[in-house]
Amino acid sequence: MSKKNKNSGACKPKISKLGATALVVILGVLSVYAGRFIVKHNREKISAQGEKARAKGNPRADFKIVEYIDFQCPACAKGSKIIRDYVAQYPTRIYVEMKYFPLSQMHKFALLACQYAQCAARQDKFWPMHDALIDDQSIWDRMLNAETMFREMAGKIGLDKAALDACLADKETEKVILSMKEHGKSLGVQSTPTYFVNGKMSVGIKSLQAELEKYFGPVKSPTPPVVSTTAASPVPSTPKSAPEPLHLLQTPARQ
Amino acid sequence: MKIAEKIFVAVRIIIGIFLVVSGYEKLISPLQNFLYVVQSYELGNASLEALTVQVIPWVELFLGIFLVLGLWLPLVLRCSWVLVLSFILIVAQALVRKLPIDECGCFGELLHIPPKIIVVFDTTLLILTTLLIIFVQKTSRFSLDRYYLNRK
Numbered sequence: 001m002s003k004k005n006k007n008s009g010a011c012k013p014k015i016s017k018l019g020a021t022a023l024v025v026i027l028g029v030l031s032v033y034a035g036r037f038i039v040k041h042n043r044e045k046i047s048a049q050g051e052k053a054r055a056k057g058n059p060r061a062d063f064k065i066v067e068y069i070d071f072q073c074p075a076c077a078k079g080s081k082i083i084r085d086y087v088a089q090y091p092t093r094i095y096v097e098m099k100y101f102p103l104s105q106m107h108k109f110a111l112l113a114c115q116y117a118q119c120a121a122r123q124d125k126f127w128p129m130h131d132a133l134i135d136d137q138s139i140w141d142r143m144l145n146a147e148t149m150f151r152e153m154a155g156k157i158g159l160d161k162a163a164l165d166a167c168l169a170d171k172e173t174e175k176v177i178l179s180m181k182e183h184g185k186s187l188g189v190q191s192t193p194t195y196f197v198n199g200k201m202s203v204g205i206k207s208l209q210a211e212l213e214k215y216f217g218p219v220k221s222p223t224p225p226v227v228s229t230t231a232a233s234p235v236p237s238t239p240k241s242a243p244e245p246l247h248l249l250q251t252p253a254r255q
Numbered sequence: 256m257k258i259a260e261k262i263f264v265a266v267r268i269i270i271g272i273f274l275v276v277s278g279y280e281k282l283i284s285p286l287q288n289f290l291y292v293v294q295s296y297e298l299g300n301a302s303l304e305a306l307t308v309q310v311i312p313w314v315e316l317f318l319g320i321f322l323v324l325g326l327w328l329p330l331v332l333r334c335s336w337v338l339v340l341s342f343i344l345i346v347a348q349a350l351v352r353k354l355p356i357d358e359c360g361c362f363g364e365l366l367h368i369p370p371k372i373i374v375v376f377d378t379t380l381l382i383l384t385t386l387l388i389i390f391v392q393k394t395s396r397f398s399l400d401r402y403y404l405n406r407k
Binding site: 017020021024025028031032035036038039074105106188190191194201202203204206207210 | 279282283284285287288290291294295301316317320321324326327355357363364367399403
């Protein structure tokens with residue numbers, strides 16, 4: 001810079017105010033995209049190490065849902081019932097994986113409910129326990145001690161009491177649940193219910209319903225809750241409801 | 256610099272940081288989380304919700320950055336005032352309608368604040384922003400606006 005420029009330029013900023021504004025905007029946008037890249041990069045690495053979850057439906061189905069739920073969250077119960085209706089109607093077209101995401105700071109029985117579900121899973125009775133917890137949520141949610149009701153449910157679905165008690169006392173049970181929650185967090189799950197429909201994240205039942213209706217159309221008739229005393233089969237062999245329309249069977253998988 | 260001016264500058268920067276953190280957290284998290292928050296306020300149709308989710312975090316981020324840097328302060332302060340007022344109205348209508356919202360969702364995963372508390376918090380922010388607008392001369396100390404004004 002020349003002497004003349006130094007003298008006159010000493011009082012003038014190097015870039016104009018509009019230039020500074022443009023620079024701030026560009027840097028702001030870049031920082032967001034950098035942040036997104038870092039978060040996404042970490043997320044993808046972690047999601048590849050996903051744990052095996054409780055599942056039902058057809059593993060080869062073109063419509064896969066991974067749901068992160070808290071048994072004490074009312075929206076989760078509603079969402080689970082919606083999924084149950086769709087699975088009943090399209091048993092070969094949907095695959096559901098359920099993962100725990102207990103929000104213990106908000107729901108005092110959330111973790112305990114997960115523990116009962118996890119212990120039922122150890123006895124191959126996860127889905128009957130899941131359905132019982134979901135269907136009676138509005139009752140046990142208001143109880144002072146929900147465990148009495150959980151024990152009743154366990155009895156009704158035929159869980160072995162001694163094995164159940166041992167499982168509940170086992171620290172590994174809680175560890176599995178919390179590690180599932182941590183895995184969910186690493187995928188970006190912040191609230192419940194959160195669903196991954198063919199890998200695409202949907203939060204809340206409104207978004208879930210939109211995805212299901214886009215793919216299958218509105219569910220025809222809600223099914224009554226399935227209270228079974230036998231183990232839930234991970235892959236239903238035959239459809240429980242009317243056969244699926246041909247055009248749906250030809251629908252390509254959404255990604 | 257007088258103590259009053261220091262306070263005004265500090266308040267301006269703190270409000271800016273709040274907006275930056277709030278906007279940035281939403282922008283780098285999956286937008287579906289913020290969509291869920293917006294949906295829970297039951298404001299309108301799906302396209303309006305989708306638009307809100309796309310626009311609001313960017314508005315928060317840039318208003319925050321401009322507040323911290325003190326760039327275009329009179330305009331940015333007024334926009335921030337409108338933004339904070341709209342937050343108060345949205346949360347207040349949810350409270351009046353007794354919508355089942357446990358936390359406001361304003362800061363994503365960083366802070367979990369119940370709606371009633373956020374109304375108080377946002378009202379405080381609104382009052383402070385009003386003061387910053389009224390005393391914009393004091394607010395604009397240590398700002399790029401002042402820098403450009405002095406260099407003209």
